[in-house]
Structure formats: structure tokens, C-alpha cells
Amino acid sequence: MYSSVEDLSAAAPVTVKTLREMRENGEKIACLTAYDASFAQAQDLAGVDVILVGDSLGMVIQGEKTTVGVSTADIAYHARAVSKGLRRAFMMADMPFMSYATLDLAIENATALMQQGHANMIKLEGGEQQAEIVEYLSTRGIPVCAHVGLCPQLIHKLGGFKVQGREEAAAAQMLRDAKALTDAGADLLLVECVPAALGRELTEQSPVPVIGIGAGSSVDGQILVMHDLMNVLPGQKPRFVRDFSQGTQNVREAFSAYVQAVKSGSYPAAAEQFFAE
Numbered sequence: 001m002y003s004s005v006e007d008l009s010a011a012a013p014v015t016v017k018t019l020r021e022m023r024e025n026g027e028k029i030a031c032l033t034a035y036d037a038s039f040a041q042a043q044d045l046a047g048v049d050v051i052l053v054g055d056s057l058g059m060v061i062q063g064e065k066t067t068v069g070v071s072t073a074d075i076a077y078h079a080r081a082v083s084k085g086l087r088r089a090f091m092m093a094d095m096p097f098m099s100y101a102t103l104d105l106a107i108e109n110a111t112a113l114m115q116q117g118h119a120n121m122i123k124l125e126g127g128e129q130q131a132e133i134v135e136y137l138s139t140r141g142i143p144v145c146a147h148v149g150l151c152p153q154l155i156h157k158l159g160g161f162k163v164q165g166r167e168e169a170a171a172a173q174m175l176r177d178a179k180a181l182t183d184a185g186a187d188l189l190l191v192e193c194v195p196a197a198l199g200r201e202l203t204e205q206s207p208v209p210v211i212g213i214g215a216g217s218s219v220d221g222q223i224l225v226m227h228d229l230m231n232v233l234p235g236q237k238p239r240f241v242r243d244f245s246q247g248t249q250n251v252r253e254a255f256s257a258y259v260q261a262v263k264s265g266s267y268p269a270a271a272e273q274f275f276a277e
């Protein structure tokens with residue numbers, strides 16, 4: 001936790017190299033989503049390493065039921081705001097639904113997120129079929145995070161937000177997907193909603209840091225949607241969500257409690273992980 005923006009400005013900014021070193025040194029990587037400058041600064045002060053401007057903004061900011069309606073302009077707008085709040089943390093921005101359907105679209109939209117949104121890295125969803133796009137972007141100097149497991153942009157194909165990779169064949173395919181994506185040049189892997197054992201296998205196999213959300217405790221880092229962590233809305237939450245607002249005085253303390261729990265390995269606990277049935 002940093003006590004002032006001056007302290008934060010004196011700290012070395014987190015880069016792709018820092019994330020690789022953290023993995024090598026066994027230091028867990030704490031990541032959160034943010035959508036504006038104030039919360040981004042509060043997270044940066046709390047010591048969050050990576051901030052994602054996720055297309056979850058379609059749901060938590062725009063009030064939609066899915067992420068499908070989010071545009072590149074939406075992400076660029078929020079990413080630019082987030083970037084203004086950051087001194088130390090690394091910023092990733094999501095490529096929204098269909099913004100990388102072709103190589104030309106992918107390069108145009110990723111460039112917009114980096115130039116207009118000031119993103120340090122872009123994230124895109126999907127398996128080995130995206131390897132060509134990852135290679136195209138990566139060889140042109142665009143750092144890529146490949147998002148596997150539950151891919152919310154495929155919600156209408158999947159028919160719901162469900163744990164992925166429970167069956168042997170699906171788990172084997174996910175391991176192939178992850179390998180194809182990192183072979184193609186992905187610098188980071190994000191794994192969503194898989195059994196903890198598959199999260200561990202993906203991490204053991206990966207040459208790059210693996211960030212998990214509902215992917216167990218063996219991954220190199222954790223990410224949550226900030227609204228979930230702060231328990232903004234009532235109602236049932238996914239199993240992996242913990243309410244970090246409990247026992248804290250303000251949002252900075254809640255963010256800091258999350259960072260400490262990730263770094264110490266106390267989050268996620270067994271009850272916050274999925275296991276094979």
C-alpha cells in the first residue's frame with residue numbers, strides 16, 4: 001500500500017518484464033478491473049499490479065446483461081480515463097466482441113486502444129483459432145493477453161456463464177489452446193472459471209504468467225471485477241467472489257485487503273475454487 005501519489009510515482013512502473021520476474025520469483029500478481037481515473041488511482045495506491053479495462057463495463061457500467069454490445073470506442077474512452085489515474089500499475093484493455101474478427105480489424109482496434117486509450121496490452125478471448133491474430137499483433141509490437149476458459153463474449157453460443165473444462169476432452173483442448181496462443185506470442189494468459197486442477201496444469205505448462213478468475217490458487221495471479229470485490233450489489237455471486245469490503249473503512253482499504261490476500265495466497269480459499277465433479 002502506498003501512502004501518497006508521490007510515493008507511487010517514485011515506484012518503478014510494472015511492465016511485462018516485471019510480471020515475468022514476479023512469476024519467476026513466486027510473487028503472486030494482484031489484478032483488478034477499473035473503469036475510471038479515481039478507482040484506478042485508489043487501486044494503484046493499494047498496490048494492484050495490473051488493471052484491466054474489461055468489457056465487463058458493458059454489465060457493471062452500462063447496465064447491459066452481457067458484454068456483447070461494448071464497442072472499441074467505449075473501451076478506449078474508459079481506458080484513457082483509467083490511464084490518467086495510474087503511476088505504477090500496468091494497464092490492459094479488452095478487445096470487444098467482433099473487434100478482432102479479421103486481421104485488419106484486430107490491428108486497427110488494438111492500435112486505437114493503445115494510441116487513444118493508452119493501453120499497455122490488449123486482451124482478446126478465444127482458443128487456438130485466435131493464434132494467427134495473436135501472432136499478427138504480437139509481431140507488430142502489440143503485447144497480448146489471451147483469455148481462455150469461460151469466454152463471456154461467447155455467451156450466446158455457450159448458453160450461460162458456466163465452468164469450462166470439466167470434461168477430459170474439453171480440458172485437453174484448453175491445454176492445446178493455451179499452448180497455441182503462447183507459441184503465437186501471447187505475453188500473458190487469463191483463465192476464467194475452470195477447475196482448480198486444470199488451472200494448475202495450464203500454469204505448469206505456460207511459459208508466460210497466468211492470471212486466474214475462478215481458476216484456483218495455483219495460477220500466478222488473480223483478477224476480480226472491482227464491483228464484486230466491493231460487494232456493490234446484493235444477490236448471488238459466483239463461487240470465487242469474496243467480499244473484501246467487510247471490516248474495511250473505505251474502498252482503498254478493501255483494495256489493499258484484496259492485494260494482501262492475493263500476495264499471501266490466502267485468496268482464493270478452497271471454498272472459492274471449482275473442483276472436478
Ligand code: KIV
Pocket residue numbers: 033052053054055056057094190192213223225
Ligand atoms: O471483462 C472483464 O472484466 C474480464 C474479467 C472478468 C477477467 O475479462
